[in-house]
Amino acid sequence: MGQPMFILAEDTSRTHGRDAQSSNIRAGKAVANAVRTTLGPRGMDKMLVSDSGDVVITNDGATILEKMDIEHPAAQMIVEVATTQEEEVGDGTTTASVLAGQLLAQAEDLFEDDVHPTTIVEGYHEASRIALETIESLVLDDELDDELLRKVAESSMTGKGTGDIEADALAKTVVAAIRHVQGDERVERDDVVVRTQTGAATSATELVEGVIFDEEPAHDNMPRKVEDASIAVLDLDLDLRESNIDAEYNVTDIDQLTAAFEAEEGELRGYADALKEAGVDVAFVTGDIEDRVASMLANHGILAFESISKDDARAIARATGAKTVGSVKDLEAADFGHAESVKVRKFGDSELTFIEGGAAAKAVTVFARGGTEHVADELERALNDALDVVTAALDKGGVVPGAGATEIAIADAVRAQAAGIEGRKQLAVEAFADALDVIPRTLAENTGMDPIDALVDLRATHENEGVAGVISQGQTGVIGNPIEAGVLDPAAVKREAIESATEAATMIVRIDDVIASN
Numbered sequence: 001m002g003q004p005m006f007i008l009a010e011d012t013s014r015t016h017g018r019d020a021q022s023s024n025i026r027a028g029k030a031v032a033n034a035v036r037t038t039l040g041p042r043g044m045d046k047m048l049v050s051d052s053g054d055v056v057i058t059n060d061g062a063t064i065l066e067k068m069d070i071e072h073p074a075a076q077m078i079v080e081v082a083t084t085q086e087e088e089v090g091d092g093t094t095t096a097s098v099l100a101g102q103l104l105a106q107a108e109d110l111f112e113d114d115v116h117p118t119t120i121v122e123g124y125h126e127a128s129r130i131a132l133e134t135i136e137s138l139v140l141d142d143e144l145d146d147e148l149l150r151k152v153a154e155s156s157m158t159g160k161g162t163g164d165i166e167a168d169a170l171a172k173t174v175v176a177a178i179r180h181v182q183g184d185e186r187v188e189r190d191d192v193v194v195r196t197q198t199g200a201a202t203s204a205t206e207l208v209e210g211v212i213f214d215e216e217p218a219h220d221n222m223p224r225k226v227e228d229a230s231i232a233v234l235d236l237d238l239d240l241r242e243s244n245i246d247a248e249y250n251v252t253d254i255d256q257l258t259a260a261f262e263a264e265e266g267e268l269r270g271y272a273d274a275l276k277e278a279g280v281d282v283a284f285v286t287g288d289i290e291d292r293v294a295s296m297l298a299n300h301g302i303l304a305f306e307s308i309s310k311d312d313a314r315a316i317a318r319a320t321g322a323k324t325v326g327s328v329k330d331l332e333a334a335d336f337g338h339a340e341s342v343k344v345r346k347f348g349d350s351e352l353t354f355i356e357g358g359a360a361a362k363a364v365t366v367f368a369r370g371g372t373e374h375v376a377d378e379l380e381r382a383l384n385d386a387l388d389v390v391t392a393a394l395d396k397g398g399v400v401p402g403a404g405a406t407e408i409a410i411a412d413a414v415r416a417q418a419a420g421i422e423g424r425k426q427l428a429v430e431a432f433a434d435a436l437d438v439i440p441r442t443l444a445e446n447t448g449m450d451p452i453d454a455l456v457d458l459r460a461t462h463e464n465e466g467v468a469g470v471i472s473q474g475q476t477g478v479i480g481n482p483i484e485a486g487v488l489d490p491a492a493v494k495r496e497a498i499e500s501a502t503e504a505a506t507m508i509v510r511i512d513d514v515i516a517s518n
Helices: 018-036 061-067 073-088 093-112 117-138 146-157 164-180 254-278 291-299 310-320 373-395 405-418 425-436 438-446 451-465 491-509
Strands: 012-016 046-049 055-058 192-198 206-208 210-213 225-234 282-285 303-305 337-347 350-358 364-370 399-401 469-473 476-480 488-490 513-517
Touching (some): 018 061, 018 093, 018 491, 046 061, 055 061, 055 373, 061 093, 073 093, 093 117, 093 425, 093 491, 146 373, 146 488, 164 206, 164 364, 164 373, 192 350, 192 373, 210 310, 225 310, 310 350, 364 373, 373 488, 373 491, 405 438, 405 451, 425 438, 451 469, 451 476, 488 491
Parallel strands (some): 192 364, 225 282, 282 303
Antiparallel strands (some): 012 513, 046 055, 206 364, 337 350, 399 488, 469 476
């Protein structure tokens, strides 16, 4: 009696109560602060260096958090916020992470006032409901025409290494790509691929109505460009067939050896002649092409590629309307695909093959150029974000004012309704509104404005004019109307940021015991 009972292993550590809550909140805030300075068009970049020396330079929140070696479980929940945001809508990862961190900071202050975690959770969920309703009321009634979508794309890319001038041209390319794959019911986002290549300025980026892949012709004497091409996709080897059994042949005279060589030559020539007689202009082969067959195909004027991956073969077949065939004897005109042109272009030491104007082409490729590998990689991330936000605007409910205007409006609506909520839950609802201020405050700070003065001006302008945001102007920022300035965000990005940040923050707030095995 009176002896202590040990139910945990000796190497197990335990943190509980206020210590556990404080530890989790500090970890979450630290992660959010790591990406806070990257928010907005004047946000700064992060340089991430791996153990192996690989360098990534970016201001994309999801990329930064993915590359960071984060071990604390509560901090990993903030990373999951960014991951979810990226998967669902493709942008707004920094906004969601920063908001989650600020919700935790506000919860920490509420703990100091002896507000129970359950009360905080209830208040945050109530405020989140008000926030989502407010977002719906802010959706613009304007038709989602090309000009409006261009503004959405440009707003997403500005500050992500594209430059203000390039962002406008890139936004037009993004809208053209999405329009190309837009169906009656939804946008087929997977049909747009971004392909990067170093060696030119960002302004050289172009939209290719077709597919690009990294393969060279099977023979140097093959044509480098074929117009109005009939295309065959072959799932086989254009090589000598191998016997399934081990066998030995005794050759007693030169005639027998000559006959063996002629038989081999005849088999190989049969491949080339079959493709020629069928009318094939370009052949994509998943297997190997024997050197002599490649030479014969070159003599016939046929462009051929070998060792095509299964994924590339499917993409080519889909783009051109070709059927994948397992034997050259079975080739028929109905199996062929068609493209306006197939051409091999040289970029530095590498060659890329462009298949454009395919008969069944719904897929398009944004061929992005960058002066260096780091620039090209960041441009690829920016373009993918822009493609995602334009898709979200079309498929998931329109656009709302950007530049922090939506967050200012939501915070105002939450505070207005907080007065009607009884008990300590009102404190949590008001804290949620205060947390939302972190977005416009950070935007102002990153543009060089005084964050407190800017927040006061934003609230006053919102009260008088109904909409107010932090507009980047030159090397600083001003308070203005983001709609008139063309700064727009998809409503889906705001919804997802509110929902995912609230879920992560409330989950962390409810934890009062951390048990870890060392």
